[in-house]
Every structure is written in structure tokens, then in C-alpha cells.
Amino acid sequence: MTSNDRPGGRTPRLRGAVAAAMRRSTPPENRALLLLIVLSMCLAVPQWLFPELVPVTALVLPLIIGSLSLGPRQLPWFVVFVLLLVVVSLGRLTESDDVNSRVLGGIVVLFIAGFIILLSSFRRSRLGVAGVRGESMLVDLRDRIQSQGTIPTLPVGYHAEFALSSAGGTPFAGDFVVTAGPPERKRFDVVVVDVSGKGEGAGTRALLLSGAFGGLLNALPPAEFLPAANAYLLRQSWEEGFATAVHLSLDLESGFYELRSAGHPPGAHRIAGSGRWVVRAGDGPALGLLDGVDFPAVRGQLRPGDAIMLYTDGLVETPTKDIGLGIDRMLGQAEQLLRGEYDGGARRLIDALGSRSDDRALVLVARR
Template identity: 55%
Template structure:
């Protein structure tokens, strides 16, 4: 049996390849057009400096130089910087009187060109223009934050999450991933603390959040931490370890399972007695041992009960034992969560923990 492909029809493999080729050519033409326009702008400024020096100072060449650093790709930028240097040299040569101020302006122009050129060589490792690279990084950041969003829950449940970075930016070594499975009847939440903090740990957190998000929705609760540990072991990072706490909650009955890997224990508040109980799950830090077992703590949330998942930044401070930090957190939680759980995660993160460490908090409440 044979198949005949009509290459003239849109949607065939040949047509798809042709569209990609045309798009690539249009992109290359667009990049060339941008570089040409910037070169013409620099040339026009040289003419302006030569003819009307009182209107166009020599430093006006910094405008196309900085524009080029933003929009040109790393392959074009070194040639464009060379063009700007040539234009600056021509401008100086055309001046009738070379004062010290004029020479200083030329030196500043050359210094700016050297800085832009050094930046171009650094960007060459990424292979995209400056604004494109920043857009890619922002997109990754937004994906990390979106994965940490809490999905819509059935009536009777309230879940909040808060994350504060030590560096004050959205990039942190702490992150969380959450999803609902089994026809909206099971909530899976994992809170992770990657080694390091702030921006330094942000790249590892970005990678792990994507991997953990895929595993969280594909594996049984008892298999998740083991798979996460195997994944980290395969990375071979020098600082390739992380702690995590994983909650699997049945939204119909309130039954839950908690497993942790070198992480501060989850805590449960019993609405009937008003007491807090530490959920004694345990396991080794992820990424240190080839094979690891993770103990499970089981329980159930009745109406009014709550579970807190958090990172060590909430309970650890220099020269203070973690047990003291846990006691302080539970005391503050009893006060801050009294009456209403709305905004509870943010209130707890603002009131507790070290400002020099990443802090994350998840509050799960059954109304």
C-alpha cells in the first residue's frame, strides 16, 4: 500500500517547511534592515555634528550605540560598535578645533563602545539580543509564578500561598507547585526549598518547578518524592539538593497524606480543641542519596481545621533553634489566623521568619 502526498496542498510537510523557511528569511531581512537604519542614523548624526556642532554634540552618537545594544543580535552588535567607533573618529577629525572637552567626549564615546562590546560578548553565550533575552527570562519567571498558583477548589475549601524572596525579586530558591487530580477530588501541593537563596537559586528553582510540576500530576503520591530525588541525583549539580514537603488531600473526605524530605514538618490545627499538632513525616534531603525512603503522616481535616506547609525561612534565624522558631510560628499563627483565614498566608510571611532568607507559606483550610 502506498501513499501519495500532494506537496501543493497547504498543511503538508513540504508546505510547513516552506513557511518556516520564509519566516526565517523575513526575520533575517528584518534584522538586517534594523542594523542598516541604525548605521544610517549614526551617519546622519556625524553629518549633523560636522555641519551644526552647536546643535549636535559628539556625544549624540551614544543614542544609536545604546539602541543597537538593545535590538541587535550578538553577531551584528560587534560590527555595529566598530561602525560607531569609525563614525566617532571621523567626527573628531572633522572638528576644526580640538579642545580638551571635545577629546574627553570622544574618550567617553569609546569607553561606552567598549562597554557595549563587552556586553555583546556576554550575550553571545545566550545568542539573542538584549531585549529578547530579558523577555525570555521574564517569561520563565512568569511560568514559575503561574505554576505556584493555587487552582480553583470546590466549595468548602480555602487555600492560600505566599512567597517572599530574600533579594526582594520574584526569583527565589523557594517555590511551590499545586494541581488538582482525579476529576477535581484530589489536591496535590508540594513546597520546595532549593539550596541557596534569592536570585542565586532562582535558575535551579525554575528548572525544578517545571520538572516537579510534570511529576506531580503524573505520579501517585507515594512515588513523587522518590522520583524527585532521582531527578536531582541525575543533574550532578555541585549544590544540587533541595528539601520538600508534599501534601496529598482528598477534597471529598478531608483525608490527607504528608511526606517530607529534609523539610520542616507540616502542622495541623484542630478547630475543636484549638491545638496545633506537628505531622511527623520524615525523609532525607532530595539529591543526596541514591535511594531514599520517605515516611508518611496521615490524618484528616474536619470542618474548621487547617494545615500549614512552609519553608525553613519561616522558622529559622541566626542563633536560634528551629524548635523555638516553630513554637513562635504556631503562637503567631493562633493569633493571626483567629477569625478569618483570608489573607492568612501573607500575614504569616510578613510577621515571621528571617528577612535574609526566602520564605514560603501555604495555608489549607476546610471551612
């Protein structure tokens, strides 16, 4: 006789299957709603029985927890439920003549808090996200897209790094970097992009563009990337629909490179023989403005000891300083701060240069 044939042998398995099915049939938001209703009743009933010991404002606790954990469908009904408990509490206090200005003030605060939470719930219903989980989803999306700017492992003799600093000190910025490189490729491609505008609008457009540009960079030859990116931006029909970009495509065997620019500040090439930085300016319009334009390449070779620097205008341009003077100052700082020691150089330059009210990004590629 097997264990399934014995009396009660199937019972543990059946119970486990039923419990699992019940967990699957009850979404996490519904379980949270039930727990919050129980918590609200546990606070409301003692408040009805012992109003001098349990203040009515204690009901703000489940309101706050619900605003963080419930979805846009459950949250409005829960807020209404809690406010009904407040109304019942007010009625019981009125009957017992325990109403004073402090109690009334607490009840008014509860209703204001419920109104604010309802407004946030209606906003979330437009987004289709719920509380902390919705915010974590957006953060996860940001991290996944920004991971496309991770510098790949380059062959021995090459070094590359980038640094980014947003205007508000947040991880969301209008500047971003996308890369494509080894182990499958013999070329290293890096693009530095500066999206028009500031604040949340520029940050959300940067998230979308970084995903699209990452796919284009891995799929297209170097000469076709900026035209394809320009066509993509034109199709978006954004009011602030332009961006500047600079694209470096480096042959990792020979060191020859192509540098293309789309309305972006010029790149800079440090020549080891002279120890000086030389500006390498491309000639192309900003992305998203004109259709059918060309982005000619500036060609050169990265020899041992050389370095190339790509950056955004936040490093070299301020409301009171011309961009040409800003580039001269940046190159002077690079001569002082780097001096052939490139490890951590991008962060040192970011910290020393630029406007703190603008996003700043810098990529440094060197051949040892």
C-alpha cells in the first residue's frame, strides 16, 4: 500500500494545494486591504469604548499605510471606510459630550488627509501603478535602461569610464550614455546624449531615448546610428523634441576612431607625444530637428598614451560664460587633474567643472 492509498495520505497534499490556490486567488492588494480593515477596526473600537485613552487621530495610521500599499482600485474604498469610522466616532463623542476643539481639529485633519490620499489615488489610477510597488517598478525600469551605459570590459591596454551628475542630485537626468562593445565586437561604441529641457520632463524622455538608442547602437553600423536616432526622434513629435549627441566608434585592434556629432560640444583628443588636448569638432545638426541630414565623421587614431574625452554642455557652458571659454577651462583642468593618470579621472573632472544647476556627463577613453 502506497502513502497515497493509506487513509489520510492524500490529506496533506490536498491541504497544501488548496492553500496555494487560495493564495493565488487572493491578490496581494486584497490581502493588504483585509489586514488594513482589521487594523482600522482594532483602532476604532477601543476609541469608541475609551475615547479618553485612544484619540480619533489614531486612524491616520491605517490611512498612511494604505496610501503606500494599496492599489488604485482598493485605496478609494478604504479611505471612504476609514472616514465612515471617523463619522461614527464623531457621533459617539457628540452623544457623550466629549467633543472639544482639539478633537474637532483632529477630525478635520483626518478628513483633509483622506482627501489628499484620494487625489493621489486618482493620479495613480491614470498611471496604473500602486504605492511603493509602483515606485519600485519605475526605479527598476530606470536601472535596467541606465545599465545600457555600463562600460564593457575592454581589451588589455584600453581604459574607459564615465561619470554622471544630475542637476538636482537625483538618479534621473537629461544626460545619459549608451555603449556597445566586446566580447562579441571588435569595436567599442559610446554615445553621450543631452536631452533638451530640464527636470522630470527631460528625465522621462532620457529614459525612453536611452532604451531606443541602446538598441540602435547594437544593431546598426556606426555611420547609420545618428541618422536612425534622428529619424526616431522626429517620429516622436515632442514639443521639446530635440537632443544633442556625440558618437565615438573605436577600432580596438588598430586604435582608429570615427567621431560624429549632432549639435553637441566637440570631443577632445589628448595626444601623448605633445601632452596637449586637441578639440575634434564634428559637424551635424541636433537630433529631432531636420529630416534627411548627414553627420560627417572626424577620423583619427588613438595611440598608446592618448585619450579621448566626450562630455555634455553642462561641463563647459553657464549663463555667464561662453562655451568656447568653458572648453578651454575644461582642457586646462584636464591637463592638471589627469596627467596620464586616467583611473577616476572622469569623476575628478565632473566634481571640478560645470554648473551645479545643469546635468553633467563625461566619458573618458584612454589607451595605456
